[in-house]
Amino acid sequence: MISSILQIRCLSKRFGGTHAVREISADLQRGQIYGLIGPNGSGKTTLINLISGFYAPDTGEIILDGEELTRRKPYELAGLGLVRTFQMPKTFASLTVLENVLLPVAGDGRSESLDAMRDAAFDALATTGLTGMAQHPAGSLSGGQAMLLQLARALMCAPVKLLLLDEPFGGVAPALKERITHTIRQINERFQATVVLVSHEMSTIRALCSNVIVMGNGQVIAQGTLDEVSASPEVVAAYLGKPV
Amino acid sequence: MDFELSGKLAIAAAAAAFLTATATSAMAQANATPVNIGVLTPLSPPGDSAAGQLIVRGAELGAKYVNQRLGGVWNSTCPAPGPVNIVKGDDSGLAEKGMAALRSLVTNDKIAGVLGTYDSTVALAVQPLAEQYKLPLLVTQASDDKISGNHTKFTFMTHTIARDRSDVVEAFIKSYGFKRVAILAENTDYGTSSGPDMQKRFVDGGMSSQLWIFDKTNPDLLPTLLQVKKFAPDVIYNMGVGAPAYLIVKQSADVGLLPKTPMIISYDLPIRPEFWRNLGELGKNMIFLSYYQPKQVLTDAGKWLQEEYRKSYNEPALYSSLAAFGNTIVLAQAMNAACSTEGEKVSGALVKGGFTSWNQTGVAFKQSDGVDWQRSVQPIMVLQYTKANQGFGDATILYPPNMKTGELVR
Amino acid sequence: MQLLLQSLTLALLNGAIYALMAMGITFIASIMRIINWSTGEFYMVGSFAHLALLTVIFPALGLTLPMAWLLSALLAMGLVFVLGMVVQRTLIAPMHRPGTQAFEYATIMTVALSVLLQNGAIMIAGPNQYSVPDYMRPILLEDLEIVLNGSRVASGLAALAIILLFYVLLYRTSLGLAFRGIAQNRLAAETAGLNLKTMDMLAFGIGTGLCAVAGALLAPVFLVHPLNGAAATMKGFEIIVIGGIGSLGGAVVAAFGLALVEGLGATFYRAELQQLYGFVFLIGFLVFRPQGLFGHRERRV
Numbered sequence: 001m002i003s004s005i006l007q008i009r010c011l012s013k014r015f016g017g018t019h020a021v022r023e024i025s026a027d028l029q030r031g032q033i034y035g036l037i038g039p040n041g042s043g044k045t046t047l048i049n050l051i052s053g054f055y056a057p058d059t060g061e062i063i064l065d066g067e068e069l070t071r072r073k074p075y076e077l078a079g080l081g082l083v084r085t086f087q088m089p090k091t092f093a094s095l096t097v098l099e100n101v102l103l104p105v106a107g108d109g110r111s112e113s114l115d116a117m118r119d120a121a122f123d124a125l126a127t128t129g130l131t132g133m134a135q136h137p138a139g140s141l142s143g144g145q146a147m148l149l150q151l152a153r154a155l156m157c158a159p160v161k162l163l164l165l166d167e168p169f170g171g172v173a174p175a176l177k178e179r180i181t182h183t184i185r186q187i188n189e190r191f192q193a194t195v196v197l198v199s200h201e202m203s204t205i206r207a208l209c210s211n212v213i214v215m216g217n218g219q220v221i222a223q224g225t226l227d228e229v230s231a232s233p234e235v236v237a238a239y240l241g242k243p244v
Numbered sequence: 245m246d247f248e249l250s251g252k253l254a255i256a257a258a259a260a261a262f263l264t265a266t267a268t269s270a271m272a273q274a275n276a277t278p279v280n281i282g283v284l285t286p287l288s289p290p291g292d293s294a295a296g297q298l299i300v301r302g303a304e305l306g307a308k309y310v311n312q313r314l315g316g317v318w319n320s321t322c323p324a325p326g327p328v329n330i331v332k333g334d335d336s337g338l339a340e341k342g343m344a345a346l347r348s349l350v351t352n353d354k355i356a357g358v359l360g361t362y363d364s365t366v367a368l369a370v371q372p373l374a375e376q377y378k379l380p381l382l383v384t385q386a387s388d389d390k391i392s393g394n395h396t397k398f399t400f401m402t403h404t405i406a407r408d409r410s411d412v413v414e415a416f417i418k419s420y421g422f423k424r425v426a427i428l429a430e431n432t433d434y435g436t437s438s439g440p441d442m443q444k445r446f447v448d449g450g451m452s453s454q455l456w457i458f459d460k461t462n463p464d465l466l467p468t469l470l471q472v473k474k475f476a477p478d479v480i481y482n483m484g485v486g487a488p489a490y491l492i493v494k495q496s497a498d499v500g501l502l503p504k505t506p507m508i509i510s511y512d513l514p515i516r517p518e519f520w521r522n523l524g525e526l527g528k529n530m531i532f533l534s535y536y537q538p539k540q541v542l543t544d545a546g547k548w549l550q551e552e553y554r555k556s557y558n559e560p561a562l563y564s565s566l567a568a569f570g571n572t573i574v575l576a577q578a579m580n581a582a583c584s585t586e587g588e589k590v591s592g593a594l595v596k597g598g599f600t601s602w603n604q605t606g607v608a609f610k611q612s613d614g615v616d617w618q619r620s621v622q623p624i625m626v627l628q629y630t631k632a633n634q635g636f637g638d639a640t641i642l643y644p645p646n647m648k649t650g651e652l653v654r
Numbered sequence: 655m656q657l658l659l660q661s662l663t664l665a666l667l668n669g670a671i672y673a674l675m676a677m678g679i680t681f682i683a684s685i686m687r688i689i690n691w692s693t694g695e696f697y698m699v700g701s702f703a704h705l706a707l708l709t710v711i712f713p714a715l716g717l718t719l720p721m722a723w724l725l726s727a728l729l730a731m732g733l734v735f736v737l738g739m740v741v742q743r744t745l746i747a748p749m750h751r752p753g754t755q756a757f758e759y760a761t762i763m764t765v766a767l768s769v770l771l772q773n774g775a776i777m778i779a780g781p782n783q784y785s786v787p788d789y790m791r792p793i794l795l796e797d798l799e800i801v802l803n804g805s806r807v808a809s810g811l812a813a814l815a816i817i818l819l820f821y822v823l824l825y826r827t828s829l830g831l832a833f834r835g836i837a838q839n840r841l842a843a844e845t846a847g848l849n850l851k852t853m854d855m856l857a858f859g860i861g862t863g864l865c866a867v868a869g870a871l872l873a874p875v876f877l878v879h880p881l882n883g884a885a886a887t888m889k890g891f892e893i894i895v896i897g898g899i900g901s902l903g904g905a906v907v908a909a910f911g912l913a914l915v916e917g918l919g920a921t922f923y924r925a926e927l928q929q930l931y932g933f934v935f936l937i938g939f940l941v942f943r944p945q946g947l948f949g950h951r952e953r954r955v
Contacts, residue, residue: 052845078847090842092835099831104846106832114828153846289772289881293781431926457926463876463885466664467920467928470657487783487877494785494875498792498803499660521709522785522877 005030005194006051006162011060013046020046022218023060028162033188033195035205035226038215039239044198045087047215048164051196052084053077065161078104081161081193083154085168089146093139097130098122100138100149104156117156124155127186129179144176151183160193169201181208202226214238278329279585281307281575282349283568284342284370285360285384291337292362292486294516295564299360299384302565303330305552306572309545314576328576331355337362339369346370350377356585357382359571362564364388364433367399374398378587380578380594382571385564388433392619398591400609401619402571402601406438409533412624413508414445416643417479420652422506425453426477428468428484428492430460435483438510442481458488465491469499480507489513490522497526506531506654512563514629515636528632529653531642534625536563536603538637540647545573546602560636570601594618628653657921660800665917667810669910671868674813675886676893676905677820678864684837684900685857686750688757691764693865693890694883695771696734700866701878702779703730708786708873723789724812731816731867738862741767742855750854768887775880784878809871816867817906820860824902833857837900865890892932896939898946907947911935 006028013021021043028034036044049055051062053074062069067080092100101121102114125131128148133141138149147168154160165184169177181204187193199205205212206226214222214229216238222229229235283303285296311327331353335342342361349355350373358374359382361367367386371394374381381399383391387409392401417425425446429439439455446453454475456468465488472480480501482492489509496502503525509532513519520527538560542550549569553561561569577600579585582593595618599607609618626643630653640650675697682690690696707726712718719725745767749760790804824830836843836853844850869883876882893912897904912932919931939946 073849074844075847075849078845084845086842086845090839090845092838092842094838095831095834099834102828103831103835103843103848106828106835106848114831157847289776289781293776297781459926459929461885461888462929463882464668464916464928465925467661467917468925470660470921471925474657487879487882490783490785490877495803498801498806500801516782518782518784522783524787 003030004028005065007063008051009061009063011047011050011062012058013050013055014058019218021050021057024218024220025060026213026220026223028194028196030161030194031188031192032211033184033197033209035209035212036196036198036215037200037202037205037212038221042215042238043218044215045166046218048084048166048196048198051162052082052164078157081157081159081191082164083157083160083162084164085147085150085154085166087167087170089143089150091138091141091146091149094137096135097125097138097141097149098134101125101152101156104153120156121152124152127155128152128183142173142176143170144172144180147172147180148176148183151180151187154187155183155190160187160191163187163193163195165195165197165199167198167200169199169204177204184208278327279579280329280331280349280353280355281572282331282333282346282353282355282358283360284333284335284346284349284358284366285362285568286337286366287332287334288336291335295362295385296334296360298562298564299362299568300330300332301553301557302549302561302568302570303360303572305549305556305565306330306569306576308552309548309569309573310576313545313548314573314580328572330572333358333360335361335363335366337366339365342366342370343373346373350379355379356579356587357575357590359575360384360568361386364391367391368394371396371399378591380575380587380590382575384567384571388437389615392617393615395611395617398587399618400591400594402574402607402622403567404535404622404624405615405619406434406441407615408621408624409510410438410442410445412533412626412643413442413481413510414449416508416626417446417451417481418449419643419645422479423451424475424477425451425479425481426472426475427453427455427481428465428472429455429457430484430488431457432460432485434485435460439483442483460488463487463491465495466498469495469501472496473499473501477501477505480505481510482507483510485511486513493523493526493530502526503529506652508532508626512536514627514639515562517559520633525632528629528634531626531628531652534563534627535622536566537625537627537639537641538635541604542602543600543604545569545600549602566602570603570607574599574601574607623647656799659798660802661917661921662914663800663802664806665913666910667806668917669913670810670813670817671872672889672893672913673817673906673909674868675865675890676897676909677817677902678861678868679890680894680897680900680902680905681833681864682858682861683894684902685833685861686746686760686854687840688746688750688761688764689891690858690861691761691887692768692771693862694885694887695768695775696738696862696865696883697869697886698775698878698880698883699737699771699869700730700734700863701869701873701882702775703733703866704870704873705784705786705878709784723786723808727812727867727870730870731863734866735859735863739855739859741862742858746858747851747854772880772883779880781880786873786878788874803875805874809875812871813868816864820864829856888929889932892936894946896936896946898948901946901948904946904948 004027008026011024038044050057101124105117125134128151130148168180188195212226212229213220214235221234222232283300285299287293287296307328307330333345333349335345357380361383362385364386367383375396375398383401385403387403387406389405389407427439427442429435443453443455458465458468484492512534514530514532550561578590578593581597582589594609601607607620609620611617625641627639628642629639641647642652679693704726707729712722746760746763788805789808792804793802832848893908894905897908915931915935916928920928
């Protein structure tokens with residue numbers, strides 16, 4: 001049975017004179033992987049920042065699995081199962097990779113000691129292929145490995161309900177792209193997690209996403225399979241006639 | 245608040261006057277505006293506010309004494325006597341704050357005289373202001389030689405100057421036959437002027453002496469004291485003021501200088517109640533200078549003060565309070581003698597007359613040469629505790645010889 | 655030789671206490687990104703709390719324990735830990751919003767706080783100096799002709815133990831990991847689910863607690879009075895600049911280094927310049943290695 005996990009109602013955000021997000025409403029289903037695409041400046045990252053609590057919306061509401069999110073702090077969202085990654089990976093450079101993965105556990109008030117969580121952490125590292133790097137400082141990782149590290153950290157925030165990925169493949173070596181794709185699938189399957197993937201790489205979108213949301217000028221201009229949206233005249237117009 | 249205070253004072257003064265004077269003069273006094281006397285003293289850090297508080301207490305009781313026993317002072321509408329009123333000014337031990345506070349006392353409170361200065365830097369800074377305002381300035385506890393050496397018309401010294409103290413220490417050390425004197429002085433005005441002077445006196449006197457000037461803000465004096473230990477003195481002159489004085493005692497014990505080397509503290513720190521609590525056994529045999537000893541015979545005014553002080557504060561009055569009390573009643577006596585509160589006339593009376601104060605020595609301000617200009621010389625004693633937790637009154641008087649009550653314990 | 659040994663021992667003991675204070679400052683700086691200018695006043699409050707506990711409250715309760723001083727110092731640390739958290743939540747947190755101008759005011763608030771605490775102490779306790787009984791008898795090393803103040807030895811050792819415990823907290827517990835994460839990257843730490851508001855409050859409590867226990871331990875050596883924190887603040891800042899702001903290891907190394915430079919300089923050259931040696935050391939670092947021993951060349955955002 002398909003059920004709704006995220007409802008967005010009439011969400012708007014202005015920055016001065018720029019209307020970055022205009023009255024977006026959407027409904028995302030549990031366990032689906034969505035591609036969020038659109039030309040530069042169409043409001044994709046703003047939307048991700050709104051959902052993940054980094055911006056407060058001017059109007060509208062966001063409901064994750066029955067919980068209203070708009071008034072929550074970013075740290076509370078992790079506890080509710082909402083996890084995001086950043087385009088420029090945010091890792092803790094001088095902590096080891098293992099410590100980076102353990103960090104979400106440190107803050108959630110769980111009584112288990114770090115030692116008890118070590119197995120789960122190594123499991124997450126195995127999934128992301130970072131086991132060999134466990135004792136290295138995170139600062140020594142490549143961009144792709146740092147992205148994998150963010151995903152490994154997401155695995156520790158279990159159960160993940162919604163994973164927001166902002167350009168996870170930007171500047172990543174092809175071998176690691178495979179690994180990232182694999183990990184995203186793992187998270188999606190293990191937790192029945194909904195994934196929203198912002199990317200410009202249509203091949204990975206096609207491979208991963210059952211559903212694509214296209215944004216243009218702060219609004220959702222099309223939604224459907226990649227083939228469906230490619231055919232939409234609005235989408236074609238938004239990309240200035242370039243074929244998607 | 246101000247209104248309430250002056251009202252109360254007027255009522256108190258009136259009640260006192262009923263006992264001593266006629267009904268008519270009492271009516272006049274109740275109606276008279278009080279004569280304000282300023283107390284300019286450190287009441288907040290970095291000044292020594294402990295001393296400032298004692299000075300204020302002495303001055304306030306001085307005013308009470310003047311109003312109850314002397315029937316107030318002569319107001320400008322002579323011959324109707326008016327009550328005196330103490331107005332506080334906080335100098336924080338800083339020259340610039342002292343100057344600002346004095347200006348405010350003069351312009352806002354219209355004071356007719358000021359006393360209380362504790363730090364020499366403050367006294368020297370306000371001295372020209374007192375000249376400018378023609379305001380009698382009684383220096384309660386500052387001790388720089390320059391204060392009287394400046395020969396200013398409105399400044400009067402009742403406190404001993406650094407030279408008196410140095411004279412006493414020198415004479416004491418000579419008379420007890422010490423040969424190697426270590427001097428520890430602070431990097432303040434007091435330490436950097438008196439310290440080298442003391443060393444020179446000892447060396448000139450045929451002794452060997454070394455001087456260490458330490459940083460007042462640095463609580464760790466062990467490195468200094470290790471050097472002192474190497475010098476192997478037979479007496480240590482501790483010129484620390486406040487916390488450093490204690491630190492020198494404690495840390496001298498740490499390096500093994502105490503208890504075998506006699507130590508002299510340059511002022512009456514050991515009479516403060518916390519001395520024994522802080523030092524315990526280490527305070528035993530401590531030698532110190534004092535301007536007062538509880539067994540000494542006081543004037544009637546001095547006895548009155550001790551009694552009132554004990555009633556108000558439940559402890560005996562110490563030198564700072566006695567000195568400020570003395571200054572207040574001397575000033576009032578001068579106003580009475582001049583039949584005026586005008587600075588020129590009061591100063592004239594101060595120079596002319598002899599006045600009663602708290603001790604038997606009395607107060608007179610002759611315009612003598614050098615540092616003895618308008619300065620009333622007061623006795624200094626060298627005392628020694630002979631057992632731990634000893635009361636101030638039981639300390640042995642070692643010096644001057646005519647007051648001596650016992651022998652030096654080593 | 656004897657003099658050298660004695661001043662080296664002293665430097666070691668002083669270093670431990672310096673390290674405690676500097677860690678308090680640098681810990682708060684690395685978590686909250688503000689400099690706590692009221693460090694010396696928390697040191698002072700710690701010394702007063704210790705004085706009250708040891709000389710008034712324990713005797714009133716009829717408590718006679720061996721090592722009561724250690725219990726008292728730790729309780730003083732606990733009290734200031736709580737006070738620090740209350741102060742952080744009520745006075746600093748409202749302004750502490752990184753990236754806004756109000757953030758700068760949080761630092762100013764700590765300056766105001768130092769004045770408040772100092773004057774408060776004068777009002778409550780008066781301006782006099784107090785002391786507590788020595789923790790231990792002097793230690794006499796006969797062969798070397800060295801006498802060591804028992805309180806210095808005891809407080810130095812206690813300080814080392816507390817530093818060690820603090821390291822265990824930081825490197826062996828989940829709370830410590832959370833702190834280290836926040837010190838690295840506040841934004842990422844928040845995304846990972848750490849409540850920065852709570853962690854900031856804890857960090858301020860811990861940092862001020864470390865300074866307080868230094869003040870408490872040193873009570874019999876450097877006395878208890880409202881202005882006894884001034885030297886602590888100055889030394890603390892010298893050390894964190896030398897060690898590199900935000901580097902705990904740097905703070906520890908710099909603390910021992912400073913104690914050594916001061917002690918040797920004062921013993922073998924001129925004692926009155928003791929404070930100056932520290933500043934020369936500091937200026938040397940600012941000229942040749944401005945980021946400090948273990949600091950980074952630029953401040954992380």
